[in-house]
Amino acid sequence: MKRLYIVLAVIAFILLGVYSVRIDKFNFGGNTRYSDEEMKKMIFPNEFSKVTLYNVFRSKVKKDYNIPFIQGIDIYVTGLHSADIIVYEKSVVGCVKYMSSYMYFDKDGIVVESSNTLLEGIPVIDGLDFGRIVLYEKLPISNENVFKEMLDITQVLxxxxxxxxxxxxxxxxxxxxxxxxxxxxxxxxSELNGKVGELKDIWEKIKDLSGTLYLDNYNPIKDNTTYTFKKR
Incomplete structure (x- = not known):
């Protein structure tokens, strides 16, 4: 019986030692939607999740963290108390409003995320006629030409x-x-690249104004393309 107590004490000591060795230095890369601190709270929400040995095993197993707009996460333990965390974000070029949610789609028009929050820097597309939207499927836009036009302009931007x-x-x-x-x-x-390139060139001149910029008459053949800006 005494031997059993000794064995249990040794095991407890080992477990205590393992539990006490935790990661406290986190190096994040690839995350733009969330700050490093936000990612840390979502991936390492409690003390056990920071245990070094646990993360050695966790790094070998593909895990879905169920974080919005995050495709995947790789954890590389670099020392007893340090780890590199590489974040792979979902590619998002635009969104449409559907019922009470924003449905975000990628460059191929596949809906990759649904959220009640509108992300900064992601344009909302209006004027589309679509049916029932299903996550991870192509946006159900009835007019293929409009669908292609939508993808073209978002990618050019x-x-x-x-x-x-x-x-x-x-x-x-x-x-x-x-x-x-x-x-x-x-x-x-027509000439989307040229029109958006023109917008890029003149943006500094007009960004603090209020009004409408007309680029519909853009002509790539002319050396000096004329444009009209009407102030409000």
Whole structure:
């Protein structure tokens, strides 16, 4: 019996030692939607989740953390008290309002997330005619041309690093961007790259104004493209 007590005491001592060795230095990478502190609270919500040995095992097993807009997370234990955490975010280029939620879609038009919160820097697309939206499926837009137009403009904006509050696509397929107090009328989807490039070039001149910028007459052949800005 005495031997059993000794064995149990040794096991308890080992467990106590294991539990006392925890990660307290966290190096995050890849996260833009959440701060390092927010990610730390979600991945390491309690003291046990910081135990080094637990994280060694956790790093070997694919785990779904169920964090909105996060595709996956890799944990690399780099020392007894340190770990690198690599965050893989879902690719999001726009969203549509559906009932009481924002449905976020990727560059292929696949709905990747549903949230009651509107993310900063992600445009809301208005003017689309769609049916029932299902998570992880393609947006059910009846008009394929409008669907392609929507994906084209969102990707061009991402390419130029332009954040837009809202995009409307009218029934005759004309596009208008809304950025703060400025409306940018692009007209149809022809020469989207050139039109958005022009917007990028002149943005510093107009960003503090209020009014409508007309780029629908953009002509790539002309050396000096003319545009009209009407103040409000």
């Amino acid at each position: 991402v390419g130029y690093g332009i954040n837009v509050d809202r995009i409307t696509i009218s029934s005759d397929n004309n596009i208008t961007l809304y950025i703060g107090n400025i409306e940018v009328y692009l007209g149809d989807s």
